Amino acid sequence: MTVQDLSTDTVELEAFTRDWQDWRARQFDRLADPHGFLAVTSLNWLSETPERFEDAPGLWSTGPDGVRVELDEGEELIVDGAAVHGAYSFGVIAERASLFPVSGDAVIEVAKRGGHDILRPRHPENPLRVEFAGTPAYEPDPRWAVTGRYLPFDEPRPTTVGAAVEGLQHVYDAPGRVEFELEGQALSLTVFNGHAPGSLTALLTDATSGVTTYAANRSLQIAAPAADGTVHLDFNRAANLPCAYTDLATCPLPPAENRLPVAVAAGEKTPFERG
Structure with missing residues (x-):
């Protein structure tokens, strides 16, 4: 192997490593996102019986017509940029789809996984996200x-x-x-x-x-x-x-x-x- 070959191999390895480091940085940013998976504070399986969860506003339920929330006086969600009060229906959610209504500095993920409607609040101050290194x-x-x-x-x-x-x-x-x-x-x-x-x-x-x-x-x-x-x-x-x-x-x-x-x-x- 010539000196030129060694030089070429070194340059290629350095480029390969830089590309990998860029990928690693993107991975970190995705996980450290204020509303990424490390911000999730609970996983809740919705049923036809309205239920309140300590990390999300409202009473939540699901049925043939999809996911529904009933917000008390003073509670609010922002859905597609518009403020929502009282009763609101998210409709039937497709498998593997997610909606992300906003509540203060949190988002309240509404999703369907494995045929089940779920509620998965995401709070930026969750210790798992804050301490992520x-x-x-x-x-x-x-x-x-x-x-x-x-x-x-x-x-x-x-x-x-x-x-x-x-x-x-x-x-x-x-x-x-x-x-x-x-x-x-x-x-x-x-x-x-x-x-x-x-x-x-x-x-x-x-x-x-x-x-x-x-x-x-x-x-x-x-x-x-x-x-x-x-x-x-x-x-x-x-x-x-x-x-x-x-x-x-x-x-x-x-x-x-x-x-x-x-x-x-x-x-x-x-x-x-x-x-």
């Missing part, structure tokens, strides 16, 4: 960034997975799987649709899970496949889901086939909050 992670290493191939299914496959909350299930349409090689082993992951158009998400565990990384799950975001099905998997960006930090999350668990037999010593480790 970041997430430990493995140092970035290009050997954990590999090329794979996306193989779409003939039709999306409804895939039922468990959840961080006992007894809850999620159903996702899996559009295909990704095949790749890691640590000398041929592996594959069933993938779900990602947030960006055409992108993919993989939920996974591996031989580090429960040892150095969170036991239940991590997620990997995968950019949209190239025309020939090629995808880039960077396990340095294997990320914790909210349930790694708080028991007030309903995160999905990986499909059984996504439990990798190798130790993926890359990405985010078990949060300090679970230490």
Whole structure:
């Protein structure tokens, strides 16, 4: 190897590391957001019986017509920029959707998860958020960034997975799987649709899970496949889901086939909050 080759390798490694550090900074900002998951103060399952919760205004209930709140005199919510008083109906909420009415400096998440309507207040002063100091992670290493191939299914496959909350299930349409090689082993992951158009998400565990990384799950975001099905998997960006930090999350668990037999010593480790 020539001096020029060494110089090129050094420059590429520095760029790789900077990109990873930028990703880490975005991860921190997302978690430290005043109304992010670390601000959640309770997880409440709504029923037809109106119920009041100490960290949210109003009496809350749900039924065939959706979620409803009855606010007492002096109580207020801001919904889509407008002040709401008295009785208000949020209507039927779609699965995995969330609404975020505002109450003072808090937001009161109204959502549906696993077919159940929930109320999840988010208060910026929650100690879990205020004391958040970041997430430990493995140092970035290009050997954990590999090329794979996306193989779409003939039709999306409804895939039922468990959840961080006992007894809850999620159903996702899996559009295909990704095949790749890691640590000398041929592996594959069933993938779900990602947030960006055409992108993919993989939920996974591996031989580090429960040892150095969170036991239940991590997620990997995968950019949209190239025309020939090629995808880039960077396990340095294997990320914790909210349930790694708080028991007030309903995160999905990986499909059984996504439990990798190798130790993926890359990405985010078990949060300090679970230490």
